[in-house]
Amino acid sequence: MDDTRTDQHMGNRSWLYLEHSLPDTEEASADEIAEANNNFPVLWQLLLADGAAGDAIDHQRVFGDAGTDNLVSDAHAALARIRQLHAFVERHPMLHTLPQIALQFEAVALHLAELIDDMPEGSAPRFSANLDELSWLGGDADGEGFIERNRRECNERWAEVQRCIDSGNHPGVDAALGIQRFADWEAWAWQFGFGSLSHPYFDGYEAPRDERFADFEPEEEDEDDGDGERPDYDNHLGEDLWRFEVDGRWGVMRVVYDDDGRSQRTTVVEPAWDDIRYAGADDPRLLWISQGERSGLLHADAEAPRVLLEPQLDEVWAFEGDVATALVGDHVGLLRTDGSWLLAPSVDEVWSFVEGRVRARVGERIGYVDLQGQWAIAPRFEEAEDFTPFGLAPARGDEGGWGLVRADGEWAVPPHFESLQWRHDWEGFDAKRDGKSGLLDVQGRVAIEPVYEQVDLLEEYPIEILTTEDTDPSNERGVPARPKRFAVERADGLCGLIDGQGRVLVPFGYGRFETLEPLTGEERAHAMVRRDLVRVASKGGRTAKNAPWLRGIYDVAAGRELVPCRHRTLQPLAWGTQDFGWLVADPVPRGAKVEKGQLAVGVLRADGTVLHPQAYPWITAALSVADGWMAVAVRSQLCKRWSAGEPVQAARNDSGLYVWLHADGREQAHAEHMAARHAAGDLRAAYELACHLRDGEGIEADPREALRWMARAAGVREPGDAPATASPDGLPVAMCELSKMLRWDTAGLGAEPALARAWLLHAIAHGGEDDAATHAHLGYMLTEGEGGERDLEGGMRHYERAAEQNNTMALYNLGLAHKLGEPGEPDLARAIGYFRRGHEAGDVSATMQLGRTLCLHAGALAEQGQGEAEVNVLYAEALYALQKVAEDSTQRQQGWACYELGWMRMQGQGAPEDAAAAERWLLIGAALDDCEENLESQRACVESLAEQFYGDRESPLFDEDKARAWTQRLEALPAAAPDQPA
16 A cells, blocks of 8 residues: 655755765765756766665755765766766867866866775765756656656666767767757756855856866955954854854854944953864853863853853753753763753653653663652663654563553553654654554554554644635634544555544445545635545555555445546546546557557546547647646636636547537537637737647648638738728738738739738738848848849848847858948858847857858968967857757758768868768768758769779879779769759
């Protein structure tokens, strides 16, 4: 039986430690060296490659613990990986755009080396990551699977980085490191992770440092105006008290600040002590003082400081309330805040005061001391726990059994149990006897006989907080919280649900019980929660360890099953004020022709009957309801729309077509629904339908219908209507799309460029002034003279407007225009600027043009006598851009990139001359698939290999046999198309 609690955590931090084994022990010591929020930095992943699950370092898991292991790797091997990457980055062709990155890598390597060298010899230093809170972000319930997945991803990332390093693929390394633009410091600082490191050299909030790590000295604190240095916060004792040191002796001073930030300091205690530290009491003036190996107690009152207890204590612990624990010789005592003994040093161990009593051990026996320092119960128990708020404490008697003892020391429950543990959330005692589990109530009475294999509380939402009426102070009676219920497991493995009196609420026929949590705010306020419903689960008789749980719903109040256990996913749905049902999902059978892992999602009514069959991969949005948090988003959207009387969108598994699901069980065709919305005045519905008809998304593609609906979205009845007749409510984005349809004749009715141009002008004049796509397409039509006279100057203005928003079409065409000298003279530097921006925006065509134009510009500068360094920087960037295209087999221009790279490497442009590398690139380009798309780049690569690389006697690769073979290959290629260069 599984515990079925649902925790909702908000934390998402992670920590990286350098851990080492302590000599002659099985224990380890760990120092935090980095911290991250919401992500698993790539730098950490590289350090943790080739790692494994290790012991959890859990002291920082203060907001919850998902129980995941740490991920651990050998520190020396990790450092070697960073050094290898550093050496590769030093040769990066884009390093000139952010040279400090090389310094950052150098600093990481030096910093980690120093930390590792400081570890004791033979202590097996290792990096260890606490990723526990990251498992909450993905809703990972399986801690072991979470760590295994991250371990595998770390290995895969380093393998990809190493593969790219080995092949000299700088763009590939950048992609593997998550860096889209080399000069993006923010990506290096946070996504890669330099800024996560704790050392002050690595400050992600500031620009990267220009100084080397070896020369770095942390900045000192600013000095106050004439008052010397601001006190070190490590020496802050509390409120306005600080400790200070003079010649190895410590004193106390009071520091106050005026409105201008100037400090005034007054000595409270002269520096006369070996150490002074906060004692942990409510009064911050209570301080531990030390002289040699002994400690005492000081009251640092600004007017009359005094020693309450001269140093005589061998060890002290912080005050808890008004009492502190102190060791004198071999015995422990309890000290009051005035320095007097509540309990003179006479016991061997004490715990904390709970319910007015503190456990204390003398020899092998435990008793209880009261607030007057007297023995409430003399030491006589082998083991004992704290008293509960109800006046009972678990204790183990002489015969080895556990019972419950009263404050007078008498047994309330005889010691006949194997164990008794107070469970605050249960409001009772977890009792075990003869290997079986049960429950005792707060008075020690048997509520659930200890006859079960396991007992778990079913944690539920408190009924009294669900409605305003219940929490209204005027409602004197209120509504009591739902009584505690417990899922219990019998020896046969079957589970039932029983209440705190042992009464069976749900018969023994299931494998686990779950609440309906997590619930949305709307669901918590809904009548559904007043129904006593629990989620039940069974494996349907399957015994395989990995057999999935199948879920159903049981109505506890009615004593019957509403939904049989048939569904992998079963989530509550609520809409309106009274209606509710169930969102169910199961994997589509393997034989069905659908994507792997696709779901069959449906909706059941409250009574379990079908409202909408399991015929859809998703409902409301393309999200997987198998993910608990995604399902919450789906439920929230469905509640909102069905409560408003509106349908929700879905897609059918059998056809992929969109449909709309109504709360009454109707399924409405997509076109019908969108047409109805348009008829009600929703032009956005007309636009969406037009796009779907154009692209065949969720509906059969129909170019003519798409054209008609786009015209309606633009504000006219028919596609041929003039823009001047458009409704003022027409959508500018639809006008732009309608223009493209008319210009490209997508409906097969004949192109209408003049009308297309008019629509773009109308869109800009009627709300589309800031739409980059509209300006870009109008810029093209004006510069090319489509649909009217050519207006080069006007077209360039519209391109510039679009380029302001990084529109890739505009950036590419502006770059091309300045490269070709339209208008004016060619301006390669300006063209490069536009192509570079397009490249950074992800436009591969711009990347290709960037590489080619950089080569042209570098060659031109070389001819003008520019410095070799400046020319080489341009060639190096060209290599980087072209390699990015050449390494991507999905790009149409891959072959041409290989061709350009081959000649650059042969001529030593951007990198030392390398005939072997040049040959490799041309061979890659020549070996691409023999298709029309690659034909001309193949021809160029094959011809270069046949005639220049192998056929030219001056070539370092001259080889008559290879030249002959490649000439035959050239002759075998299909002839060039008439409009293609031979």
